[in-house]
Amino acid sequence: MAADACRYTVRDVGFADLGNExxxxxxxxxxxxxxxxxxxxxxxxxxxxxDSNVRFELVNLAGGDHPQAKRLAKRExxxxxxxxxxxxxxxxxxxxxxxxKPDNPEWSFLASAVSSPIRNExxxxxxxxxxxxxxxxxxxxxxxxRARVAxxxxxxxxxxxxxxxxxxxxxxxxxxxxxxxxIADESVLMWSLGLDTEPVPEPQAVVLMGRGRRVGQPMxxxxxxxxxxxESLAVVGQDCECGLDRVWMQGExxxxxxxxxxxxxxxxxxxxxxxxxxxxxxxxxxxxRGPNSRPSGSTQTASSNFDQLALGxxxxxxxxxxxxxxxxxxxxxxxxxxxxxxxxxxxxxxPTTLGQTxxxxxxxxxxxxxxxxxxxxxxLRRAGN
Numbered sequence: 001m002a003a004d005a006c007r008y009t010v011r012d013v014g015f016a017d018l019g020n021e022x023x024x025x026x027x028x029x030x031x032x033x034x035x036x037x038x039x040x041x042x043x044x045x046x047x048x049x050x051d052s053n054v055r056f057e058l059v060n061l062a063g064g065d066h067p068q069a070k071r072l073a074k075r076e077x078x079x080x081x082x083x084x085x086x087x088x089x090x091x092x093x094x095x096x097x098x099x100x101k102p103d104n105p106e107w108s109f110l111a112s113a114v115s116s117p118i119r120n121e122x123x124x125x126x127x128x129x130x131x132x133x134x135x136x137x138x139x140x141x142x143x144x145x146r147a148r149v150a151x152x153x154x155x156x157x158x159x160x161x162x163x164x165x166x167x168x169x170x171x172x173x174x175x176x177x178x179x180x181x182x183i184a185d186e187s188v189l190m191w192s193l194g195l196d197t198e199p200v201p202e203p204q205a206v207v208l209m210g211r212g213r214r215v216g217q218p219m220x221x222x223x224x225x226x227x228x229x230x231e232s233l234a235v236v237g238q239d240c241e242c243g244l245d246r247v248w249m250q251g252e253x254x255x256x257x258x259x260x261x262x263x264x265x266x267x268x269x270x271x272x273x274x275x276x277x278x279x280x281x282x283x284x285x286x287x288x289r290g291p292n293s294r295p296s297g298s299t300q301t302a303s304s305n306f307d308q309l310a311l312g313x314x315x316x317x318x319x320x321x322x323x324x325x326x327x328x329x330x331x332x333x334x335x336x337x338x339x340x341x342x343x344x345x346x347x348x349x350x351p352t353t354l355g356q357t358x359x360x361x362x363x364x365x366x367x368x369x370x371x372x373x374x375x376x377x378x379x380l381r382r383a384g385n
Contacts, residue, residue, distance in 0.1 A: 003225060005087065007272075008239075008282075008283060008286065009165070009166055009236075009237060009238060009239060010166075010209070010215075010235055010236050010237070010238050010249055010273070011130065011169070011209050011210060011236045011237065012210075012272075012283075013164045013210070013249045013283055013286070013287070014209040014210020014213040014215075014236075014249070014272060015210040015266055015270060015274040016211075016213060016274045016275075016279065016280055016283045017053065017208075017274070017275065017280075018280055018283070018284055019280070019302065020087070021053060021087045021089060021252075021253055022053055022054065022055050022087055023054040023055070023084055023085060023086060023192075023206070023255050024054070024055055024057060024084070024085040024111070025044075025045070025049065025054050025055070025056050025082060025083075025084055025085075025095070025101055025113050025115075026056065026057050026059055026066070026068050026069075026082065026083040026084075026085065027041055027056065027057070027058050027059065027081075027082055027110075028061055028066070028069055028072070028075065028080065028081045028082075028083070029041075029058065029059070029060055029061065029080050030060070030061045030062055030077060030078065030113055031060075031062040032053070032077050032078035033078060033079075033080060034321055035242050037080070038058065038060075038361045040106045041058060041073040041109075041110070042058060042074050044104075044106045044107045044109075044110050045058075047111055047259045048057075048107070048110050048111055048114060048115075048257070049110065049113075049257075051257055051258055051259040051260075051322070052114045052172050052255065052256060052257040052258065053253060053255060054084070054113055054114055054255050055338065056110070057239065061271065066194045068085065068092070070084055071083055071092045071094075071096060072094060074266065076376050078098050079097050080106075080109065081095075081096075082094065082095030082109060082110075082113070083095065083096065084094070084113055084188065084255065086192070086252075091191070092295075093188060095109065095112060095113060095188075097109050104132065112188065113188060113255055113313050114255050114256055114257045115257060116185060116188065116189055116254075117182075117185070117186075118134075118176065118182070118185075118186045118189060118191055118224050119186075119212075119256055121176055121349045122134065122176055122208065122212065122254075123212070123256060123258075125174050125176065125206060126209065126211070126212065127262065127266050128170075128171045128265075129169075129172070129173060129174045130158075130162060130169040130171060130172055130173045130174065130209075130233075130236060130237065131173045131207055131208065131215065131233055131236045132175070132204065132207075132208045132209075133151050133154070133155070133173060133174070133175045133176070133178055133205055133207055133208070133229065133233075134175075134176050134178065134193070134206050134207075134208055134225075135147070135151050135175055135176065135177050135204070136177075136178045136196075136199055136201070136203060136204040136205070137177065137178065137179050137180050137201045137203055137205065138180070138203040138221075138263050139180055139197070139199050139200065139201050140201040140202065140203075141207075143201065143203055143221060143222075144203045146226040147171070147203040147205065147221075148177075148203070149225070150151055150224055150225050150226045151175050151205060152175070152230060153226040153343065154173075154226045154229035154230045154233060155173045155174075155175065155233075157226065157230050158172075158173060158230055158233040158234060159172040159287075160235070161175070161237075162180075162237065162306045165237035165238075166226065166237065166238070166239040167237070167239075169237070170194070172235055178190075180199040181361075183196075183197065183198065184198075188230055188254075188255060189255075192252065192253075192254040192255055193206055193214055193218060193252065193254055194206075194217070194218045194252070195218055196220075198256070202220045202221035203220070203221065203224055204218060204220050204224070205218070205229065206218045206219065206220065207233060207236070211253060211258060211266075211274075212253045212256050213249075213251050213252070213253050213372065214251030214252050214253070214254075214256045215232045215233075215235060215236060215251055216231075216232040223362060227336060247289055249318060250287070256324065256357055259320070262343050264276060265355050269340055278325075283303060283339060317346045322378070
């Protein structure tokens, strides 16, 4: 017999960009912003955001109010204002136009949405590594030290198990540390992953895989334990066709740029092209068909609306109703069939009574025929004598 097995693991699924997990960068300008600057913003967006998971939308407030403009705390006239909206439209982050007036402020303004030192480091390590644990230091030294040991222990515990997984990965998990003094520079990254955007006493940690996808929920303070981290790391290596809850594959992705260099490196590492349309279609079907604890409806999170990604494929349970009369008679007929040798047949069952009547009539007919035949033979014998 021939058998087919899934070629993708949870880590492989993390490299797929299924298309609907796009952040939106709203750039608001007014009549005081020159046409030349607006044009430069559009050109910079085309160069910076073309290979990213962020789409650009230039909004001229001179033509009227915009619903998302209300989310801006304040806006200086004549200065572009940025608003980064999460894929589900629930969360927004204000991006400030550079006040230091660099050589190309439009470029710096848009680049901050998809690039930062820690994000660049994460992308380089996520492609070859099994997974990456992003560790954010807290202001409490004792808690930070304990949590950092837990991260190291979790990596040491999962590394010997990697060769036994469905699709072994040569490179073990790595840790990327965000010092407290650099949290402000990584505010977009922190915000997108559900982490605190300002220094806090408790350390924070989150497991990342593939193309910057979060595995599980962020951990803070005493919740940063070896057991919790090891559980999330173990999920990364699982076969995606098993009974695993698909919510593990649907974590949010942080805003990032994924250009030709990253695509080539991912292809060499995985052995397949995660941007191939056929691969995307197969992965979307896998996610849609598997067990999923995310609630359905219009209030889904950014990466939970996979019904739109299944390329028209869906499964529905169809219940076939039978007639009540048939359901009522079946048990009675079954009971008669089972009890025919041990108990008398119920008189209330019409089919059985009709059968008995027919049997009696056939018996009488046979007896009559035999009697007539016997009488005829006697008469013939007497006539011969």
